[in-house]
Amino acid sequence: MAKPEVKQKSDLLLDIRNLRLEAKVFPPGEPPRTITLVHDVSLTLQRGKVLGLIGESGAGKSTIGLSSMGYGRGGVKITGGEVIINGRDILKSGKSGIRKLRGREVCYVAQSAAASFNPAHRLMDQVVEASLLHGVATRAEAEKRAVALFKKLSLPNPETIGDRYPHQVSGGQLQRVMTAMALCSEPDLIVFDEPTTALDVTTQIDVLAAIKDAIRDTGVAALYITHDLAVVAQVSDEIMVLRHGRLVEWGGTRQIIKEPRQEYTNALVSVHEITHEEQKPGADPFLSVKNVTASYGGGKVKVLKNVSVDIYPGQTLAVVGESGSGKSTLARAITGLLPPEEGSITFSGRMLANRLADRPKEDLQQLQMIYQMADVAMNPRQTVGTIIGRPLEFYFGMKGRERDARVNELLDKIEMGKGFIDRYPAELSGGQKQRVCIARSLAAKPKLIICDEVTSALDPLVANGILKLLLELQKEEQVAYLFITHDLATVKSIADSIAVMYRGEVVRYGPKSQVLAPPFDAYTDLLLSSVPEMEIGWLEKAIKGRRMASAGN
Amino acid sequence: MSSPIVKLIAQRIALGVLLLFAVSILIFVGTQILPGDVAQSILGQSATPQALENLRNSLGLNDPAYIRYLRWAGGVVTGDLGTALSSGQDIAGSIGGRLWNTLFLAFWAAVISVPLAIILGLLAVRYRNGPIDKLISGLALASTSLPEFFIGYLLVYFFAVKWQIFPGISTVYDGMPFLERLRAIALPATALTLVVLAHMMRMTRAAILNVMQSAYIETAELKGLRPFDIIRKHAFPNAIAPIVNVVMLNLAFLVVGVVVIEVIFVYPGMGQYLVDHVAKRDVPVVQAVGLIFAAVYISLNIIADIAAILANPRLRHPK
Numbered sequence: 001m002a003k004p005e006v007k008q009k010s011d012l013l014l015d016i017r018n019l020r021l022e023a024k025v026f027p028p029g030e031p032p033r034t035i036t037l038v039h040d041v042s043l044t045l046q047r048g049k050v051l052g053l054i055g056e057s058g059a060g061k062s063t064i065g066l067s068s069m070g071y072g073r074g075g076v077k078i079t080g081g082e083v084i085i086n087g088r089d090i091l092k093s094g095k096s097g098i099r100k101l102r103g104r105e106v107c108y109v110a111q112s113a114a115a116s117f118n119p120a121h122r123l124m125d126q127v128v129e130a131s132l133l134h135g136v137a138t139r140a141e142a143e144k145r146a147v148a149l150f151k152k153l154s155l156p157n158p159e160t161i162g163d164r165y166p167h168q169v170s171g172g173q174l175q176r177v178m179t180a181m182a183l184c185s186e187p188d189l190i191v192f193d194e195p196t197t198a199l200d201v202t203t204q205i206d207v208l209a210a211i212k213d214a215i216r217d218t219g220v221a222a223l224y225i226t227h228d229l230a231v232v233a234q235v236s237d238e239i240m241v242l243r244h245g246r247l248v249e250w251g252g253t254r255q256i257i258k259e260p261r262q263e264y265t266n267a268l269v270s271v272h273e274i275t276h277e278e279q280k281p282g283a284d285p286f287l288s289v290k291n292v293t294a295s296y297g298g299g300k301v302k303v304l305k306n307v308s309v310d311i312y313p314g315q316t317l318a319v320v321g322e323s324g325s326g327k328s329t330l331a332r333a334i335t336g337l338l339p340p341e342e343g344s345i346t347f348s349g350r351m352l353a354n355r356l357a358d359r360p361k362e363d364l365q366q367l368q369m370i371y372q373m374a375d376v377a378m379n380p381r382q383t384v385g386t387i388i389g390r391p392l393e394f395y396f397g398m399k400g401r402e403r404d405a406r407v408n409e410l411l412d413k414i415e416m417g418k419g420f421i422d423r424y425p426a427e428l429s430g431g432q433k434q435r436v437c438i439a440r441s442l443a444a445k446p447k448l449i450i451c452d453e454v455t456s457a458l459d460p461l462v463a464n465g466i467l468k469l470l471l472e473l474q475k476e477e478q479v480a481y482l483f484i485t486h487d488l489a490t491v492k493s494i495a496d497s498i499a500v501m502y503r504g505e506v507v508r509y510g511p512k513s514q515v516l517a518p519p520f521d522a523y524t525d526l527l528l529s530s531v532p533e534m535e536i537g538w539l540e541k542a543i544k545g546r547r548m549a550s551a552g553n
Numbered sequence: 554m555s556s557p558i559v560k561l562i563a564q565r566i567a568l569g570v571l572l573l574f575a576v577s578i579l580i581f582v583g584t585q586i587l588p589g590d591v592a593q594s595i596l597g598q599s600a601t602p603q604a605l606e607n608l609r610n611s612l613g614l615n616d617p618a619y620i621r622y623l624r625w626a627g628g629v630v631t632g633d634l635g636t637a638l639s640s641g642q643d644i645a646g647s648i649g650g651r652l653w654n655t656l657f658l659a660f661w662a663a664v665i666s667v668p669l670a671i672i673l674g675l676l677a678v679r680y681r682n683g684p685i686d687k688l689i690s691g692l693a694l695a696s697t698s699l700p701e702f703f704i705g706y707l708l709v710y711f712f713a714v715k716w717q718i719f720p721g722i723s724t725v726y727d728g729m730p731f732l733e734r735l736r737a738i739a740l741p742a743t744a745l746t747l748v749v750l751a752h753m754m755r756m757t758r759a760a761i762l763n764v765m766q767s768a769y770i771e772t773a774e775l776k777g778l779r780p781f782d783i784i785r786k787h788a789f790p791n792a793i794a795p796i797v798n799v800v801m802l803n804l805a806f807l808v809v810g811v812v813v814i815e816v817i818f819v820y821p822g823m824g825q826y827l828v829d830h831v832a833k834r835d836v837p838v839v840q841a842v843g844l845i846f847a848a849v850y851i852s853l854n855i856i857a858d859i860a861a862i863l864a865n866p867r868l869r870h871p872k
Contacts, residue, residue: 103776115768120790
C-alpha cells in the first residue's frame with residue numbers, strides 16, 4: 001500500500017484539533033439528553049513518541065484515544081474538531097477511508113485481551129487478520145512477522161502459541177499477544193487502552209516491560225491510556241492529564257510527576273499518602289483462624305492450605321497476593337460460604353460453625369462483608385434507605401421513625417447528606433455506592449467487616465476517600481477489618497498486620513512493620529518490587545533486581 | 554478428539570435412547586387410554602359377544618398391559634412394527650416407502666430454507682433496525698402467520714391453476730425420474746419453507762445480535778473489517794449453538810409436522826398415512842408412526858446438542 005507523501009516530510013503523526021465528543025444518555029425517569037464527553041481537546045503526537053493520557057473514569061481518555069481511529073464506543077459521536085493523521089483529516093475520509101486506516105495506520109490494544117479475542121478462532125488467525133485484510137503482507141510473511149513479535153514480547157513457545165485458542169492462554173500472555181496483533185501490520189500509531197489494568201502487579205510489570213521494548217524497537221508511536229500515573233510514567237515521553245473531558249495539564253513526563261503545575265495533577269501524584277500509625281496486636285485476638293484447609297470440587301482443588309491468622313479488636317489485617325492466591329477464599333471460609341475441611345475458626349472464645357447455615361443470627365451479625373463491585377452488591381430497585389435499613393430491621397427489629405433516624409445517622413457517618421435516603425443505586429457515583437455498602441455493613445454493628453478489594457474498581461482519588469473513611473470509622477466504632485487486596489499501596493496505608501498469600505498458603509505474616517521490612521522471602525520481594533513507583537526508570541531497575549519470575553503471567 | 558467431548562457426546566446419546574424408551578411407554582399408555590375397542594371396530598356394531606371375545610384372544614388384547622407392551626417393544630427393536638389391523642398388511646413394509654417420501658420432501662425443504670434463513674438473518678443484523686431488516690422480518694413474519702393450508706392453496710391457485718408451472722397434486726411413484734420427482738414436490742417444499750423460514754431467521758438474528766455486544770466485535774471493527782465480514786467471520790461462529798438448536802427444531806417439524814401439507818398436496822408420506830389410520834382406529838399403526846416421529850425428534854435434538862458441543866472451542870481444545 002502506497003504511503004502518503006507527507007509521511008516522509010513531517011514528523012507530526014497525529015494532530016487532534018478542538019475535538020468534541022457527545023453522547024445521548026437516558027437517565028432513569030428523565031427524558032434523554034445529549035451530554036458532552038470531551039470539550040474541545042487538542043493534542044499533537046510526533047512520530048515514534050508515546051503520549052500518556054491519564055485521568056479518572058469519565059475523564060474522556062478512552063474516548064479521545066478511540067477517536068484517533070474514528071470510532072465512538074456505544075452512542076458516542078464525534079461532533080466537532082479535526083483528527084489529522086499522516087496529514088489528512090480522517091473524519092472527512094468517509095466510512096471506507098476510516099476502514100482503511102483502522103488496523104493499518106492505527107491499531108488498538110484493549111484493556112481486557114481475554115474478552116477482545118474471538119473465542120472461536122486461533123490466535124494466529126486473529127493476529128495476522130488486519131495485515132492480510134489491508135494487503136500489508138502475504139499470509140506467510142505476516143505469520144513470520146507475528147512469530148518474531150511473539151519472541152520480542154517474550155511469549156513462551158513463540159513458534160506454536162499462535163495455534164492456540166484464546167482460552168488456552170493466560171491473561172498476561174493474551175495481553176502480549178494483543179500487542180503483537182497491533183504491531184503486526186506495522187502501524188504508525190497504537191492506542192493502548194489500560195493494557196495492564198486488569199492484571200496482577202507481578203504480571204503487569206512483565207507486560208509493561210514487553211510493551212515498552214516493543215514500542216522502542218519498532219519505533220511506533222502510541223497513545224497510552226491509564227488511570228495509573230506510576231505506570232504511565234514508565235512508558236511515556238509526555239503526559240496529558242484530563243478531567244471531565246477537559247485538558248488539565250500537558251507536559252513532559254518528568255515535569256508532570258515532579259513539578260505538577262495544576263492542583264489536580266498534584267492530587268493525582270500524591271494519591272496514596274495516608275499516614276496510619278500501626279497498632280500493636282492486643283493480648284488476645286477475637287477471631288482466630290487455625291490451620292484451615294479448604295478446597296473446591298470435593299477435595300479436588302486445594303485452595304487454602306493450612307492457613308492460620310488472628311484478628312484483634314479494632315485492628316486491620318490485610319491479606320495480599322495475586323489472583324488465585326486464595327485471598328477471597330479465605331474470606332469465604334471465615335464467613336462459612338466455603339466450609340473448611342480441616343482446621344477451626346474461633347470467634348470471641350468459641351468455635352464458629354463451619355457452615356453458614358449452621359450459624360445463629362448473632363454470629364451473622366458480627367461478621368459483615370463489603371464487596372469489590374458495589375453496584376452489583378445492591379438491589380437496583382431498592383432505595384438507599386431500604387438498603388441500609390434492611391440490616392436494622394433484620395438484626396434489631398427497628399421500624400418506622402426509629403429506623404429512619406438510624407439510617408440518617410449512618411448516612412452522616414459515611415459523609416453523605418440526608419438527600420440520599422430516597423435515591424436509587426443507579427443515581428449514585430461509584431464512590432457513593434461503595435459508601436452505601438459500608439453504611440449497610442455498619443448498620444449491623446459488626447465486630448469484623450471483611451473488605452474484599454473494596455477500592456479496586458474505584459479511581460485513585462475516590463479510593464483514597466474510601467480508605468480514609470474506613471480508618472475514621474474504625475476509630476469511632478472499634479470495628480476490625482479483614483482487608484483483601486492486591487494493591488500494596490493500600491496495604492501500607494491502612495494495615496496493622498499483613499498476611500501475604502501465595503498459591504493458597506500464607507507465606508509471610510506479622511505486624512506491618514515486620515512484614516514490610518527486609519529481609520524478604522522471594523515472593524514478598526517480588527510482590528513489593530512489582531508495585532509501580534512514580535519514578536522514571538523504575539521499571540528497568542525493578543526487572544533487573546528481581547529474584548523470581550511471577551507465577552501467573 | 555479428546556475424551557471430555559467423547560464423554561459428553563456419549564452422555565447425550567445415552568440420554569436420547571432413554572428418552573425414546575420413555576416416549577414409547579407414553580405412546581403405548583396413550584393409545585390404551587383412547588376410547589374404543591379394536592375388536593369392536595373391526596367386527597362392527599353387530600358382532601356377537603362370542604366373536605368379539607375370540608378376536609380379542611387371537612389379537613392378544615386380553616393379556617395384561619405390560620405383556621402387550623413388552624411384546625410390542627420387543628417387536629420394534631427387532632424391526633417388526635406389527636400388522637395393521639385395518640388392512641392386515643405389515644406396517645414396517647408400508648411405512649418404508651412413505652417414510653422415504655416424507656424425508657425426501659423434508660430434505661429439499663431444508664436445503665432451501667436453512668441457508669436462506671441464515672443468510673436473511675445475517676443480512677437483517679447487517680442492516681439492523683433499518684428498512685431492509687424491517688422488510689425481511691415483516692415478510693418472514695407474514696409467511697409464518699398465514700396458516701400452512703392457506704399458503705398451500707395459494708400456491709396451488711397461482712402455480713398450478715393459473716400459470717400451470719407445477720402440478721397441484723404431488724403424485725410420486727417408484728421408479729419416477731429424479732427431476733420429475735423434484736417437480737412434483739416443488740409446491741409442498743415451497744409451502745414448508747415459508748412456514749419454517751421466519752422462526753429460524755429471527756433466532757439467527759437474535760443470536761447474532763447477542764454476540765455483537767462482545768468486545769471482540771469491537772476488536773474486529775477496529776481492524777477495519779467490513780460490517781458484513783464482521784458478522785460472518787466474528788459473530789456467526791460464536792452464535793452457532795443457539796442457531797443449530799432452532800434449525801434442528803424446525804427440521805424436526807419438517808418431518809413430523811407435514812401432516813396438513815401432505816393432505817393438501819395428496820403426497821404419499823407419513824403424515825397422510827397417520828391421518829388415514831387414526832380415522833380407522835388402527836392402534837398399531839398409530840403407535841408405530843408416533844414412535845418414528847419421536848425418534849426423529851429426539852435424534853435431531855441429539856445432533857443439535859452434539860453440534861453445539863463441537864462448536865465450542867473450549868470443549869474441542871481443552872487447556
